[in-house]
Structures are given as structure tokens and as C-alpha cells.
Amino acid sequence: MTLPVLLALVVGGIAGIAAILHLMGLTTPYRFSNGHDAISAWEREVPERPATGFHLSSDSRASLVTFEGGVGIVWSFGGDTVARLLGDTPPQKTQNGLRFDFPDFGSSALKVRLKETDLDIWMKALEAQ
Amino acid sequence: MTDHLTYPDVVQLAVPFFIIAILVELVWIATKGRGGRYETRDAVTSLIMGAGNVTSGILLGFIAWGFFMVLWEITPLDLGTSWWIVLICFVLDDLRYYWVHRFGHRIRWVWASHVNHHSSQHYNLTTALRQTWTGTFTFMMVVRAPLILVGFHPAMVLFCGGLNLIYQFWIHTEAINRLPRWVEAIMNTPSHHRAHHGRNPRYLDCNYAGVLIIWDKLFGTFVPEQDDDKVDYGLVHNLGTFNPLRIAFHEWVGIYRDMTQRGLTVRERLMYAFAPPGWSHDGSRKSSDELKQAHLRRHPEDKGSAGFS
Numbered sequence: 001m002t003l004p005v006l007l008a009l010v011v012g013g014i015a016g017i018a019a020i021l022h023l024m025g026l027t028t029p030y031r032f033s034n035g036h037d038a039i040s041a042w043e044r045e046v047p048e049r050p051a052t053g054f055h056l057s058s059d060s061r062a063s064l065v066t067f068e069g070g071v072g073i074v075w076s077f078g079g080d081t082v083a084r085l086l087g088d089t090p091p092q093k094t095q096n097g098l099r100f101d102f103p104d105f106g107s108s109a110l111k112v113r114l115k116e117t118d119l120d121i122w123m124k125a126l127e128a129q
Numbered sequence: 130m131t132d133h134l135t136y137p138d139v140v141q142l143a144v145p146f147f148i149i150a151i152l153v154e155l156v157w158i159a160t161k162g163r164g165g166r167y168e169t170r171d172a173v174t175s176l177i178m179g180a181g182n183v184t185s186g187i188l189l190g191f192i193a194w195g196f197f198m199v200l201w202e203i204t205p206l207d208l209g210t211s212w213w214i215v216l217i218c219f220v221l222d223d224l225r226y227y228w229v230h231r232f233g234h235r236i237r238w239v240w241a242s243h244v245n246h247h248s249s250q251h252y253n254l255t256t257a258l259r260q261t262w263t264g265t266f267t268f269m270m271v272v273r274a275p276l277i278l279v280g281f282h283p284a285m286v287l288f289c290g291g292l293n294l295i296y297q298f299w300i301h302t303e304a305i306n307r308l309p310r311w312v313e314a315i316m317n318t319p320s321h322h323r324a325h326h327g328r329n330p331r332y333l334d335c336n337y338a339g340v341l342i343i344w345d346k347l348f349g350t351f352v353p354e355q356d357d358d359k360v361d362y363g364l365v366h367n368l369g370t371f372n373p374l375r376i377a378f379h380e381w382v383g384i385y386r387d388m389t390q391r392g393l394t395v396r397e398r399l400m401y402a403f404a405p406p407g408w409s410h411d412g413s414r415k416s417s418d419e420l421k422q423a424h425l426r427r428h429p430e431d432k433g434s435a436g437f438s
């Protein structure tokens with residue numbers, strides 16, 4: 001197979017499959033329907049740190065999770081969820097919430113949407129750790 | 130005699146087949162309402178990783194090829210090109226695949242490359258194409274050296290390796306549950322490979338097979354998929370990024386950071402590169418054995434069941 005043919009196939013194939021998936025509605029991000037959802041997503045990822053509490057974000061796409069001795073975050077990642085323990089680095093305030101930068105190279109920065117009241121709750125929980 | 134032997138690059142030739150098969154799986158899932166899950170960014174990321182893998186093969190393939198040709202110059206043996214030699218080559222290269230894959234899960238240096246294939250939380254035909262960009266840097270081509278030294282031509286060995294990868298494409302699906310018993314007994318199947326992609330403690334470090342599952346049975350790493358322990362796909366610590374660069378290099382960055390920490394002995398630095406994934410100098414992380422033990426402390430009823438013996 002010549003290089004231009006291979007290139008056309010690869011680029012066309014990826015673009016075509018992306019378009020079909022999007023049109024099939026498969027780009028809709030995961031949302032936690034309630035706190036129980038967030039806790040089970042947390043415990044799937046971090047089973048050795050059972051959750052003691054949660055605070056959903058305003059768009060239900062992330063949740064702060066408290067556990068014995070610390071705090072973590074679980075968030076919607078495509079159609080799935082990801083969780084991380086939160087260390088000492090505080091998040092940055094943004095126009096509509098908070099931005100978390102993680103020390104591991106395997107996570108992009110995460111922006112969480114928080115209304116004024118939710119932001120207060122999150123900040124208090126983060127400071128309390 | 131066979132210095133200028135050429136075989137087609139089967140993986141490149143298979144690209145149109147890959148695209149068609151993905152579309153067929155999608156239609157199957159959409160019409161049946163079961164048999165797998167697709168998500169746009171996840172699938173596109175997997176496809177981009179696949180394209181990057183082919184690109185890295187084109188750019189860096191000469192390193193492995195050069196190494197193999199040096200071995201071919203050295204060896205006085207030439208087994209020729211008859212069909213049964215190709216067949217033996219295929220089976221022995223499948224054994225080679227088993228060990229490279231096993232090293233890929235048990236040596237962090239090799240895992241840094243292979244982790245990428247396990248980084249999706251989905252399991253569909255696009256997951257098969259989520260392949261490494263950094264395979265050359267693992268130096269796992271040395272495992273192929275014996276094959277060439279006993280007289281299998283490098284082009285034949287690479288041809289068999291390509292066929293092996295193509296075989297593994299179709300088993301990345303939830304649309305096929307179980308195949309007839311004799312197939313499940315001998316061949317790597319969707320069911321066996323689903324277990325391999327599991328992050329459940331039970332399924333960690335099992336089913337390394339490429340084409341023949343017999344190697345896992347022979348070397349004690351076979352764990353059958355359990356109907357009462359649904360496979361949870363992905364990594365023990367799932368990635369939080371669709372950025373292909375982060376996916377391709379995150380574990381290499383992790384190795385670098387761990388090795389260059391202050392206050393470690395030389396041995397500890399080397400262990401961060403070559404010990405099994407999850408090793409840490411201060412016990413702050415868990416290896417797969419420790420994860421299995423921690424699971425059994427939470428679920429003692431699983432003791433002695435598949436994957437926990």
C-alpha cells in the first residue's frame with residue numbers, strides 16, 4: 001500500500017467513525033444522577049478508602065468525596081468516571097468554579113462548574129482536610 | 130539464498146478491514162442494544178493511538194529491522210521458506226509474543242509502553258487499535274533473536290508477528306460471548322482477552338496469549354472469565370486524559386520522576402524502572418499481588434477462586 005493511500009484511509013476512517021459516533025449521540029458526557037452514583041464511582045476506583053461524604057458539582061459531572069483522613073475527587077470522563085486523591089496543592093479559582101491540576105502526567109487539568117453556594121461548600125471541605 | 134525475501138505488510142493492508150469491522154460492530158450494538166459500549170472521544174483516541182503506532186513503525190522500524198538483519202548475517206542457519214516452516218515460525222512467534230506480553234505487564238520499563246493498550250475503560254474493536262508508540266524503546270526485539278538465529282528469515286518472523294496482531298483485533302469485542310468449547314480451550318478468544326483487560330484484582334496479570342491460549346495454561350497464567358465477576362475494563366488507576374501525548378508517555382514520565390527523586394539508593398532507582406508496576410521504595414503503592422491480597426481481605430469468600438490461588 002502506498003503511503004498516500006494509507007494516509008487517506010487512516011484520516012478518512014478516523015474522521016468518518018468520529019462523525020458517526022457523534023451523530024449516534026455517543027458523545028454525551030456521563031453525569032452522576034445522585035450522590036450514591038458518585039460514591040460507587042469513587043469506590044470502584046479507590047476501594048481501600050471508603051467514602052464518608054460527597055458534594056456534587058453544580059452540573060453533576062464531578063463530586064468531591066471525603067474519606068477517613070482525606071478528600072478526593074471523582075469526575076465524569078467521557079462515558080466513564082475517573083477518581084484522584086487530592087494532595088496539598090489547592091485548586092485555582094476560575095470564572096465559574098475551580099480548576100484542579102494533578103501531579104500525575106496521566107491526567108489533564110479538570111475544570112469543575114460550581115455555583116456560588118456549591119463553591120463555598122467545596123472550599124470548606126477542601127480546607128478542612 | 131533468502132536474503133531478499135519480502136512479505137506484504139499485513140497490518141497496513143488490514144486497515145480497510147479494521148474500519149469495516151468497527152462499523153459492523155457499531156451497527157450490531159445499535160440494533161441489538163447490547164454487546165459493547167462506544168464513546169466518541171474514547172474511540173477516536175484509540176484510533177489516533179493506532180495511527181501513531183503505524184507511524185512510529187514507519188519511522189523507527191529500521192532499528193529492529195537492522196538488528197534482525199545483523200543476526201541474519203551472523204547465523205549460518207537458514208530454514209528456508211516452505212509453508213510448514215512459516216507455520217512453525219508462527220507458533221514459535223506466538224510463544225515469543227506470550228513472553229514479551231508477560232514482560233510487558235511485569236517489568237515497568239516494558240509496561241510503560243504497553244500500558245497504553247490498557248488505558249481505555251471501554252472494550253470494543255477500537256480498543257484493539259489503541260497501541261503503543263514507544264515499543265522500540267523497550268528493546269523487546271531481543272526476544273525475537275533466537276527465532277532468527279535458528280534460521281527463520283526476519284521478514285518471515287515479522288510477517289508472522291503481523292498476522293498475530295491481526296488475529297488479536299477481532300477478539301476485542303463484547304459482541305461475542307463464548308465460542309465452542311474446543312475453540313476456547315486452544316485459542317485466545319474474546320472471553321479470555323476480556324479477562325486480560327480487567328482491572329478487577331482477579332484478572333490482574335492473566336491471559337497474556339496472542340493467538341494460542343495454551344501458553345497461559347502451560348505457564349500458569351490462565352484465568353477464565355467469570356460470569357459472576359464482570360470485567361471492569363481499564364487500569365487500576367484509570368487515566369484522566371484523552372490527550373494522545375499524555376497517554377503515550379505518561380508512564381515514561383512517571384518512571385523518570387520516580388527514578389530522579391532525592392535520597393534513593395541506586396538499587397531503588399533501578400527498581401522503579403525494572404520492578405513490576407506498583408513497586409515503590411516506601412510501600413506507598415500496591416503491586417498486583419498486593420492488590421489481590423487487599424481484595425481478599427475485603428472479600429475473603431473469593432479465596433481459592435480463579436485468579437486468587
Ligand SMILES: [Zn+2]
Nearest residue numbers: 230234243247
Ligand atoms: Zn496486556
Ligand SMILES: [Zn+2]
Nearest residue numbers: 246257301322
Ligand atoms: Zn488487548
